[in-house]
Structure formats: structure tokens, C-alpha cells
Amino acid sequence: MEDRKEGSEHEPKERKEPHNLIELLDTIEAIETPSGKLRFDAVLEATGRRSFGPLLLLAGLVTLAPVISGIPGVPSLMGFFTFLVCGQLLIGRRTFWLPAWLRNRELSSKKVHKGLGWMRKPSRLIDRLIQHRISFMTGTRGMQMTALACFVLSLAMPPMELVPLTVNIAGVALTLFGLAIMASDGLLSILAFLVTGASLFTMFYFLL
Template sequence: MEESQQDAAVESDEPHNLEEMMRAIEAIETPSGRIRFDEVLDAIGRRSFGPLLLLAGMVTLMPVVSGIPGVPSLMAAFTLLVSGQLLLGRRTFWFPGWLRNRTLPSDKVHTGLKWMYKPARWIDRLLHSRFSFMTGKQGMRVTALACFVLALAMPPMELVPLTVNIAGVALTLFGLAIMARDGLLSTLAFIVTGTSLFTIIYNLT
């Protein structure tokens, strides 16, 4: 009983849509001019699958951030850790120090966030709780498996223009679908995932 109450308290502090996620990241103080990944995890919460997937998708989608060499591969490693631990049944997520201590230029992050605010508000208005079986316990495991496979494909996607951004769209949709319990959005995310995997296989064969 006490553990479930603690879980509910944690979830209430976490962002529930895309704009809330962005504002939580934007509020991080960065006197050094760089944002530590650990600070971002503190801002959005470390225990919920949806916000963590949404974070990976957002970073991969921001042109000024995803264009930094190695960032898509970093987000791929992050997604592998999150989805892999969910598949193993962990209730909380563990991240190694080398990942938590990575930093990004705060000016590029803030530029990317400003670029995303207008579409974020439009997207948030479309979110609804529907087809809940797609975001239930079994649906989450299937989603985790899809994200695990997608993350494995992300490093070579850096070699093919725009494909890593498609992967970012898929991760963003999956994250939003879980947060809003929107099964229709989850279905769309699976379609985008299939498209991105087909594109990278086609271009590399």
C-alpha cells in the first residue's frame, strides 16, 4: 500500500504531455553552459517508461542537437537500457555513470525546445485515452521490444540522412502514447517504426 502511494506521488510530479516535458527541461539551471544528462533525468523522473522514451525521441528530433556527432548513438544506448530493463521486469531504471555524466550545450537544447513548442501544443491537444489495451502491461512489453530493435538500428542510421529523425518520431510517439494511454498513437508509432527500419535496411543493402 505504502509503495503504491509512493509510486503515485512520483507519477504526479512527472510530466504528462510534451509541453510539460519541455518546460521541465527548460527550467534546468545551467551556469556552466552545458546540461548534464543526469539533471534532465532528475527533471523528468527516472521511473516511468513513457517520459524516458519521449526524452530520447525529443533529443533525436531536435535538428540542432541530433546533428551533434554521437548524439543519436547516445540516445540509442539510452533507449536500449530503458527498453531492455523494462523487458526484464524492472520497476525502476538504472543508468551507468558514463551516460548520466554526458553533457549537451544548453544553448542548442534551448534553441531546439523553442522550435518544438508550437507543434508540441498542437500535438498535446490531439492526445486522448483510447484503445487502452495497446498501452497496458502486454502492450508496454511489445512497445519495449519494438524500441529495443529500433535502438539497435539507430547508430547506422547516422549514415543515412533523415532516417534517425524518423526513429526520433517513433520514440516520441511511443512516449506520448504511454503517457496519455493513447493506443491509437501507439499504433501509429509502430507504423513509423516499421517505416524507419525498412528505410535503413533498404539503404544499407
């Protein structure tokens, strides 16, 4: 009896996926980083690697946070990550495969926490505005439209690094899409499509 009780105490607790921005920030900040480096795979495990909404939200936050997105190559890396996730959703996969070199990428935990800290105040405001509405925009067909829009956005993110602020606007779009799916908030989805169009228009305007 004692052995059974003792064993149950050591069983891992069921992971709870985040449902809003603050929960996602708390989840990432709670990841232990004794080496001072935060591995991308650890973030995926903590936030839910099989859920489309949290994955888009994660990509959006990394791209949006000024301290993190300012690291050269990070926006393009998040673009590739979004490309893989959206591409697999469009072909009907239920679980998402990611290459080991992407999962093993590391960032300074100090920079990550600094970037997340900057986002806490706006995140609280955004979370208060989220509600369940216009649900058809986050249904099956809406998810497919979202995946297609994010797929196109992911292809544009590498050249966006050459145009100031456009990659951050793309981060806003990904964040809104992720939140819309997680909260079934169709209004956020509509806003995300508008922001996606604005980011693509700005990129083409300056590059062409």
C-alpha cells in the same frame, strides 16, 4: 514553532512528472545551467528517471530535435539509452539503472534550448490531439510490445546516422511511444509501430 515553520519552508517541493510534450519542454528548460552545460542526469531527475513513458519521450525529443540530433554521436547515445531502458523493462526491472558515464554526459544548454524552441509549435498541436483511447495498446502487454519495438529500434539507431533523416524518423517513433504510454493513447501507439517499421525499412533500403 518558528524553527519548525522555517524548516518546512526549505523542504524540497515534490517533483511533478510531465504528462505531455509542452510540460516536458518546460521541465527541461527550467533546469538551471550556470556553467552553460546541461547534464543528462539533471534532465533525468527533472523528468522522472523511473517512468518508462517520459524516458522514451525524452529520448525521442533529443533524437528528433534538428539542432540537438545534428551533434555527432547524440543519436547513437540516445539509442544506447533506449537500449538500456527497454532491455531492463523486458526483464522485469521496476527501476532503471544507467551507467555514470551516460548520466554525466553534457550538452550545450544553448543548443538544447534552441532545439526545444523549434519544437514548441508542433508540440502544442500534438498535445491537443492526445486523448485516452484504445487502452489495451498501452496496457501491460502493450508496454511489453512497445519495449520490444524500441529495443530493436535502439539497435538500428547507430547505423541510421549514416542515412539522412532516418534517425529523425526513429525520434518520431520514440516520441509517439512515450506520449502513448503517458496519455494511455493507443492510437498513438499504433502510429508509433507504423513509424518504427518505416524507419527500419528506409534504413535497410539505403544500406542494403
